Amino acid sequence: MPDMVADKRIVRVDLGSRSYDILIGRDLIAHAGGEMLARLSARKVAIVTDANVAPLYLDALTESLQTDGIETFAMTLAAGEKTKSFDNLTAVTDFILDARIERSDAVIALGGGVIGDLTGFAAAIVRRGVRFIQVPTSLLAQVDSSVGGKTGINARQGKNLVGAFHQPDLVIADTATLDTLSPREFAAGYAEVVKYGLIDQPDFFHWLEKHRADVFSGGIERTEAIARSCQAKAAVVAADERETGARALLNLGHTFGHALERATNYDSARLVHGEGVAIGMVLAHEFSARMNLASPDDAKRVAAHLKAAGLPTSMHDIDGKLPPPDILMDAIGQDKKVKGGKLTFILTRGIGEAFIADDVPPSEVLSFLTEKHPQ
Amino acid sequence: MPDMVADKRIVRVDLGSRSYDILIGRDLIAHAGGEMLARLSARKVAIVTDANVAPLYLDALTESLQTDGIETFAMTLAAGEKTKSFDNLTAVTDFILDARIERSDAVIALGGGVIGDLTGFAAAIVRRGVRFIQVPTSLLAQVDSSVGGKTGINARQGKNLVGAFHQPDLVIADTATLDTLSPREFAAGYAEVVKYGLIDQPDFFHWLEKHRADVFSGGIERTEAIARSCQAKAAVVAADERETGARALLNLGHTFGHALERATNYDSARLVHGEGVAIGMVLAHEFSARMNLASPDDAKRVAAHLKAAGLPTSMHDIDGKLPPPDILMDAIGQDKKVKGGKLTFILTRGIGEAFIADDVPPSEVLSFLTEKHPQ
CATH class of the missing domain: 1.20.1090.10 (Dehydroquinate synthase-like - alpha domain)
Structure with missing residues (x-):
C-alpha cells in the first residue's frame, strides 16, 4: 500500500467563499474525520449511502468520524438510478431533520453519482442549505458528479430535471474504492x-x-x-x-x-x-x-x-x-x-x-x- | 378608482444581477402582461394559485398575459398552510415540467404566502431554477413573504424546514386585492x-x-x-x-x-x-x-x-x-x-x-x- 500522504493529491475548486478541496488518494476514507475537521468544525454528520456501498465502506467511514469525536447517523438506500426519486428525496430530508442536523453540521454522501446527486440535493434544501461532503466511491462520481455542485433527482419527464446548485464543502475521493468496481x-x-x-x-x-x-x-x-x-x-x-x-x-x-x-x-x-x-x-x-x-x-x-x-x-x-x-x-x-x-x-x-x-x-x-x- | 400610473409605487430590491422591482398599486393585475414584458421576455408562463384566489383574479391575470401574446397554463391548489407539502411540491414541479417551461420562461405565484412559498420553491428546483414572478394577494404576502427570495415547504419536523433561496424576477402587489380580505x-x-x-x-x-x-x-x-x-x-x-x-x-x-x-x-x-x-x-x-x-x-x-x-x-x-x-x-x-x-x-x-x-x-x-x- 502506498503511503497515504505521499499519494494524496489536492485539487482546489476556486469559487470565492464557496471554494473547496478535492482530496484524491488511496485509503482516504480511514482519515475522513481528520480531513474534515481540518477544514470545518461539524459536530454531527448524517451519512447517506446505498446497499452496495454500505457493507464495504460505511463502517470504516463511521469509525474514522467517531474516533475524531463526531456524532454519526446513517441511512442506507437501494442502489440504482431509480433511487433518485421524489420519494427518496422526502425520505432523506426527513432523515436529516430527524438527526437534527444544523446548518453548521454536515451531510455526507457515501457512494456513486446517484447517492451524491440525491443527497446533495437534500443537503441543499434542508434548512435552505446545510454543509455537504462527498465521498465518491465510483470512478464516475470521482471525476464528474461529485465536483461542481450540481445536485438533483429524476422526474417523470426526464433525468435531473429537478435539482439545485449546492457546492460541497469537501470531496474525499478514495481511489482504493475503485478496486471493487466491476469492469x-x-x-x-x-x-x-x-x-x-x-x-x-x-x-x-x-x-x-x-x-x-x-x-x-x-x-x-x-x-x-x-x-x-x-x-x-x-x-x-x-x-x-x-x-x-x-x-x-x-x-x-x-x-x-x-x-x-x-x-x-x-x-x-x-x-x-x-x-x-x-x-x-x-x-x-x-x-x-x-x-x-x-x-x-x-x-x-x-x-x-x-x-x-x-x-x-x-x-x-x-x-x-x-x-x-x-x-x-x-x-x-x-x-x-x-x-x-x-x-x-x-x-x-x-x-x-x-x-x-x-x-x-x-x-x-x-x-x-x-x-x-x-x- | 385612483389613476393606475399615479398610484403606482416601485420599490427596487438591489441584489446585483438578481435585482428586481416590486410594483405596488391598485389594479396592477390587469396590467401584469405589460409590466412583465417590460422587464423580461418570457413567452410562456405557468400560474399556480389556490381555490380561494382563482375565482377572484385568475381570469383577469390570464387575460392580461394572453392579450400580450403570452401562452398561459394554470394550476389551482387547495387553500391553506397544509398545501405547503412535499406532495404538492411534486405536483407543482410536474405541472411546470408538463407545461415545458424553459429557463427563460416564467412561473407565477398568484395568491398568499403559502402559494408564493410553494411555487417559488418549485421554480427554484425545476431545471435548477426558472424565472419566478410573485403576484401576492394577501397583505402578509405583499409586505413580507413575496419579497426576499425565501421559498419552502413545511416538514413533519417543523415549518419551512425545507426550501431554497430563489429571488423573484418581479413582484406585482395589486393593493385592490386586499379589499376582499377578511378583517x-x-x-x-x-x-x-x-x-x-x-x-x-x-x-x-x-x-x-x-x-x-x-x-x-x-x-x-x-x-x-x-x-x-x-x-x-x-x-x-x-x-x-x-x-x-x-x-x-x-x-x-x-x-x-x-x-x-x-x-x-x-x-x-x-x-x-x-x-x-x-x-x-x-x-x-x-x-x-x-x-x-x-x-x-x-x-x-x-x-x-x-x-x-x-x-x-x-x-x-x-x-x-x-x-x-x-x-x-x-x-x-x-x-x-x-x-x-x-x-x-x-x-x-x-x-x-x-x-x-x-x-x-x-x-x-x-x-x-x-x-x-x-x-
Whole structure:
C-alpha cells in the first residue's frame, strides 16, 4: 500500500467563499474525520449511502468520524438510478431533520453519482442549505458528479430535471474504492475521463490512448487521470458555476446520452449513464462530421478508443428495442438544454475542439437519428 | 378608482444581477402582461394559485398575459398552510415540467404566502431554477413573504424546514386585492407591518399608532404602509441575502410564533402565521424585559397596538389547549435558527431597537414559557 500522504493529491475548486478541496488518494476514507475537521468544525454528520456501498465502506467511514469525536447517523438506500426519486428525496430530508442536523453540521454522501446527486440535493434544501461532503466511491462520481455542485433527482419527464446548485464543502475521493468496481462500471466512469480530453485537451486524449490499460489496472496513471479530470472540471466550474455559458461544454455527449437513458427507462441492465455518454460522444462527433464541422476520421478514432475501453459506441450496442427516432427527439426536447425552441448541442471541430452550438435545427437531428437508429 | 400610473409605487430590491422591482398599486393585475414584458421576455408562463384566489383574479391575470401574446397554463391548489407539502411540491414541479417551461420562461405565484412559498420553491428546483414572478394577494404576502427570495415547504419536523433561496424576477402587489380580505386576515398581515417598525424604525411604529385605522380602511396610508414595509425588507435582504447575519432581524417574533403554529398543528382556525408573529413579538418584548434588556412598558405598548388592530397578544388568546412548555421548547429547538445547541432569538432594547442574541440559554426560555403558559 502506498503511503497515504505521499499519494494524496489536492485539487482546489476556486469559487470565492464557496471554494473547496478535492482530496484524491488511496485509503482516504480511514482519515475522513481528520480531513474534515481540518477544514470545518461539524459536530454531527448524517451519512447517506446505498446497499452496495454500505457493507464495504460505511463502517470504516463511521469509525474514522467517531474516533475524531463526531456524532454519526446513517441511512442506507437501494442502489440504482431509480433511487433518485421524489420519494427518496422526502425520505432523506426527513432523515436529516430527524438527526437534527444544523446548518453548521454536515451531510455526507457515501457512494456513486446517484447517492451524491440525491443527497446533495437534500443537503441543499434542508434548512435552505446545510454543509455537504462527498465521498465518491465510483470512478464516475470521482471525476464528474461529485465536483461542481450540481445536485438533483429524476422526474417523470426526464433525468435531473429537478435539482439545485449546492457546492460541497469537501470531496474525499478514495481511489482504493475503485478496486471493487466491476469492469463495466469502471469503463462507464472512464467515458467521462475521456470527455475532458475531447472537450479541449487533445494532449490528454493522446495520453489516454497510450495509457488506457494502466488507468484500468490501477497504477499511478489512475491517480493521474482522476486528478487531471478533476482539475479540468474544476476549471470549467470556477469559470461558470451556474451553467450560463462555458460550463455547458461538460455536456458533450450528454444530450444524446440522456435521451438514450430515458429511452431505456433508466434500466441499468441495458445502459448506465457513462455508457450513454460514450455513445453520445460518438454521436456528437458523427453529427459534427455530418454538419461538415469535423472530419469523420475523428469520430472513428473516438469510437475506437471507447470501444477498446469496453464501452458501447453506437445505438446498435444497446440490448433490446429502442423507441423510434421521433420519441428520442421528444426526450431531447425535454432535456434542460433547450432555449426558445432551438436545440443546444455540444458539437466539435475535431478532437479537443468542442464548442457550444445553440441553434441546432431539430429537423437535422431527427434525420441524423433516423439514419443511425437500429432497424 | 385612483389613476393606475399615479398610484403606482416601485420599490427596487438591489441584489446585483438578481435585482428586481416590486410594483405596488391598485389594479396592477390587469396590467401584469405589460409590466412583465417590460422587464423580461418570457413567452410562456405557468400560474399556480389556490381555490380561494382563482375565482377572484385568475381570469383577469390570464387575460392580461394572453392579450400580450403570452401562452398561459394554470394550476389551482387547495387553500391553506397544509398545501405547503412535499406532495404538492411534486405536483407543482410536474405541472411546470408538463407545461415545458424553459429557463427563460416564467412561473407565477398568484395568491398568499403559502402559494408564493410553494411555487417559488418549485421554480427554484425545476431545471435548477426558472424565472419566478410573485403576484401576492394577501397583505402578509405583499409586505413580507413575496419579497426576499425565501421559498419552502413545511416538514413533519417543523415549518419551512425545507426550501431554497430563489429571488423573484418581479413582484406585482395589486393593493385592490386586499379589499376582499377578511378583517382577520388583514390584521394578520398587519402584524408584519408593525414588525418593521419594531425592528429599527421607531418613527414608523409611531406613525402606525397614529394611522392604523386609515391603513385598515384602505386610504393612501395603506399604500404608504405597504411601500414602507417593502423598502424596509428590501434593505435588509440587500444587506444579507442568505441570512448569515442581519437578515435574522426579520425573525423578530418568529421563533415563538413558529413554535405556536406548530403547537396548534398549523390549524388556521386556531392560529394563522401573522397571529403567531403578533404573539411572538409580544413574547420577545416581554422576554427582553425579563432579561432586563428593555422596559416592561414597551412590551405593554406593543401589545396594546396589536390588540387594537384585532390581533391576539398572548398564548391565552389561542383557542383550545396548548401543549406543555417542554413540548413548545422542543418545537423551538427544531426551528432552523439554532447554532451549536444555543438558541438564537431576536431580542430588543426597546421599540425599534431589536438585535440578534445568539446565546440565549434554553433554560431561561423554558422558565419564561412556563410562567406565560395558560394553566
